[in-house]
Amino acid sequence: MQDPLQASLKIAGSGLEAQASRLRIISQNIANSQSTASTPGGDPYVRQTVAFDSEMDRAAGVALVRVKSIGEDTAPFKVEQDPGNPAADSAGFVKLPNVDVLTELADMREANRTYEANLQVAKQSSDMLNQTISLLKDV
Amino acid sequence: MSEVYLFQLASQRTQWLNARQAIIAANVANANTPGFRAQDLAPFSSVLDNTAASMSVTDPSHIEPATSELNAFQANAEDGADTTLSGNSVNLESEMIKIGDISREASAANAIKKTFHQMMLAALK
Numbered sequence: 001m002q003d004p005l006q007a008s009l010k011i012a013g014s015g016l017e018a019q020a021s022r023l024r025i026i027s028q029n030i031a032n033s034q035s036t037a038s039t040p041g042g043d044p045y046v047r048q049t050v051a052f053d054s055e056m057d058r059a060a061g062v063a064l065v066r067v068k069s070i071g072e073d074t075a076p077f078k079v080e081q082d083p084g085n086p087a088a089d090s091a092g093f094v095k096l097p098n099v100d101v102l103t104e105l106a107d108m109r110e111a112n113r114t115y116e117a118n119l120q121v122a123k124q125s126s127d128m129l130n131q132t133i134s135l136l137k138d139v
Numbered sequence: 140m141s142e143v144y145l146f147q148l149a150s151q152r153t154q155w156l157n158a159r160q161a162i163i164a165a166n167v168a169n170a171n172t173p174g175f176r177a178q179d180l181a182p183f184s185s186v187l188d189n190t191a192a193s194m195s196v197t198d199p200s201h202i203e204p205a206t207s208e209l210n211a212f213q214a215n216a217e218d219g220a221d222t223t224l225s226g227n228s229v230n231l232e233s234e235m236i237k238i239g240d241i242s243r244e245a246s247a248a249n250a251i252k253k254t255f256h257q258m259m260l261a262a263l264k
Contacts, residue, residue, distance in 0.1 A: 004157035008164035015168030022171075052172040063165040065172055114170045117231050121164045124238050128160065128245050132153070135253055 007060040008125045014055075014064040015118035021067050022050045022111045026104050033099040041089030045097040047073035073098055145255050152248045155183050156241050163237050166229050173225035177234070 025048045035045040053068035075098040083092030159180045169175040222228045 004154075004161040008157075008161040011161065011164040011168045015164075015170075018168070019171075052169070054169050054172045054175050060161070062161050063169055063175070065168040110171070113231065114167070117167045117170065117235060120235065121160075121167050121238055124242050125160060125164065127242065128157070131245060131249050135249055135256075 002060040004060075005125050005129050007057070007062050009122055010057070010060065011062055011064055012118045012122035012125065014066065016115060016122070018052055018065045018067055019111045019115040019118065022052075023108065023115075025050050025070060026108050026111065029099050030101060030104050033097055033101050033104075035097055036085065036087035036094055038087070040087060042087060042095075044077060044087070044095050045099070047075070047097060047099045049073050146252065149248050149252045149255070151186075152183060153245065153252075155180065155186055156245050156248065160238065160241050163234055163241065167231065167234050167238075169227075170229045170231055170234075171227070173227060175227050175229065177229045179237075 029047050032045040037044050049071045051068040051071060052065055055064045055066045056062075057064050077098050078096040080094050080096055081092055082088055082094045085094045088094045162178050162180055166177045221230060
């Protein structure tokens with residue numbers, strides 16, 4: 001069986017990885033919150049979503065976390081009347097992305113919080129390993 | 140149980156703490172996983188009760204009692220009062236408190252080992 005402390009470092013690492021890719025998707029959404037289509041009447045940027053899943057690590061017998069899938073938000077696009085826009089259709093309506101920046105910011109805070117918690121666990125696991133090793137010092 | 144069983148007790152304690160750290164790490168990593176239930180280990184006192192008074196094998200047909208490995212420590216799904224809409228019952232604050240406890244208790248167990256080792260060395264000198 002794997003050492004539980006090594007396992008917790010691995011778990012915390014998987015958590016950091018998952019939250020980091022979540023943050024990547026969030027920044028992508030915010031950056032593209034005004035990205036309209038390149039053709040008249042076309043669809044703009046579609047908001048991306050991240051789904052997490054718990055993954056069993058057979059060797060260590062613990063639950064890691066992984067990004068299950070990156071999906072697309074099915075919410076309707078916002079529509080604006082702007083005939084001068086290159087992406088406007090024949091009636092002068094422009095489709096804007098279904099990204100709500102406020103929701104993305106709230107999501108970002110949550111990702112940040114969980115990232116910090118995982119970092120704390122990783123830090124402490126390595127502290128505990130070091131403590132055990134330092135038992136050998138000054139004997 | 141040998142006469143010098145303090146080392147065994149302290150390392151059992153460390154084993155339990157390490158196992159608990161792994162469980163808490165899994166909880167924190169899955170803090171945003173839908174449907175994940177927070178888990179925790181059975182308290183150390185119950186582990187101690189199970190191992191201290193274990194039955195001995197006096198006949199070949201007897202089944203040897205399970206040793207206190209990580210798998211023997213039961214991970215209990217907690218009844219989280221605050222389960223989110225997605226079915227996740229991890230509370231980051233309480234998990235942080237738990238890893239603080241583990242850190243403190245691990246330091247104590249290590250200090251005990253160190254002190255006892257020094258005592259044995261003092262007796263030998």
